[in-house]
Amino acid sequence: MSHEGEQEPLVVTPDMLADDPVERVDFERGMTYWPPATLVLIVTLAAIFVWQVASGTLSTPAGIVDAGALVRSRVIEGEYWRMFTATMLHGSGEHLFGNCIALYILGLAGEHALGSWRFLLLYVASGLAGSVASVLTGPGPSVGASGAIFGLMGGVVLILYRYRHVYHVRDKEIGWVLAAWGAYTILMGALDPQIDNMAHLGGMIAGALLALVIRPRVALRLSR
Amino acid sequence: MLARCRKNYLYNVIRRKWEIQNPGGTIEWLAREDSIILSLVRRIVPFAGLIRTNFIFQPAGSEKIVGEFRRRMTLLDRYVLDMKADPTRAFDRRVAVALGVMLDTGERR
Numbered sequence: 001m002s003h004e005g006e007q008e009p010l011v012v013t014p015d016m017l018a019d020d021p022v023e024r025v026d027f028e029r030g031m032t033y034w035p036p037a038t039l040v041l042i043v044t045l046a047a048i049f050v051w052q053v054a055s056g057t058l059s060t061p062a063g064i065v066d067a068g069a070l071v072r073s074r075v076i077e078g079e080y081w082r083m084f085t086a087t088m089l090h091g092s093g094e095h096l097f098g099n100c101i102a103l104y105i106l107g108l109a110g111e112h113a114l115g116s117w118r119f120l121l122l123y124v125a126s127g128l129a130g131s132v133a134s135v136l137t138g139p140g141p142s143v144g145a146s147g148a149i150f151g152l153m154g155g156v157v158l159i160l161y162r163y164r165h166v167y168h169v170r171d172k173e174i175g176w177v178l179a180a181w182g183a184y185t186i187l188m189g190a191l192d193p194q195i196d197n198m199a200h201l202g203g204m205i206a207g208a209l210l211a212l213v214i215r216p217r218v219a220l221r222l223s224r
Numbered sequence: 225m226l227a228r229c230r231k232n233y234l235y236n237v238i239r240r241k242w243e244i245q246n247p248g249g250t251i252e253w254l255a256r257e258d259s260i261i262l263s264l265v266r267r268i269v270p271f272a273g274l275i276r277t278n279f280i281f282q283p284a285g286s287e288k289i290v291g292e293f294r295r296r297m298t299l300l301d302r303y304v305l306d307m308k309a310d311p312t313r314a315f316d317r318r319v320a321v322a323l324g325v326m327l328d329t330g331e332r333r
Binding site for chain 1: 258260261265268270271272289292
């Protein structure tokens with residue numbers, strides 16, 4: 001029964017309802033200035049560099065090759081271990097310092113996002129991918145942890161992008177800034193023939209792809 | 225007096241920090257540079273000086289974010305003071321507004 005001028009009751013359908021409120025996650029919550037695996041890596045790289053200096057591997061090109069640098073012809077001959085050892089060596093103190101600073105910043109983010117073991121997996125796999133890219137595109141010799149570090153960059157940027165709907169505004173900004181940093185470094189690398197930019201690119205792509213597979217802590221928290 | 229703001233300039237090396245004390249002198253709130261990662265990148269990466277420096281408000285001794293003070297991407301100074309994360313208004317809004325003005329001038333932004 002209805003009176004004149006009275007409207008029919010409105011049926012509420014699901015499309016009229018607001019979305020469920022999204023629980024915002026603070027990416028940096030609980031982040032420590034002392035990420036253990038990152039610090040172990042930095043100390044290891046520094047210790048290896050001290051050994052390089054002490055044993056004179058930096059004095060001659062042959063010395064760095066003997067120490068384990070990446071050389072395409074040697075890898076093709078079966079010295080596959082060079083794809084790993086090259087990521088632990090550095091060409092100068094400046095090279096090591098720059099890489100350790102970048103490793104610290106990206107390690108803070110990466111280790112916090114993934115946990116120590118998955119972070120190490122991402123680091124090592126990206127380093128190896130960077131070495132593969134380097135061997136495929138240049139004769140070498142080449143050394144440095146930057147392929148692995150670019151892998152961390154690619155991984156962290158992808159995680160921040162993938163879970164952007166749950167992160168705070170500032171966390172999205174971290175992703176953009178890290179991506180810009182990566183682009184800037186790749187661009188600068190392209191202008192300097194001394195830099196093994198393909199190792200950077202290979203590591204970065206591998207890190208991003210791995211981050212699609214490895215579940216970050218935020219995903220584990222959301223699935224609970 | 226509602227509150228007193230103090231800054232330890234030593235923290236500028238890594239991450240800017242202001243302490244907000246109540247009239248009794250107890251530190252109740254902190255205004256920190258928005259992010260650990262961004263604050264480090266700003267200090268190390270050459271172009272990163274162009275990245276806006278935003279601030280977050282947190283209770284002293286806690287990581288909970290109760291407010292954000294962000295500069296907008298405009299030529300003139302435009303800021304957003306976002307206190308949505310503090311619905312109970314534990315952070316006195318008068319102090320928040322004053323803090324915003326001070327962060328603009330005190331940080332020479």
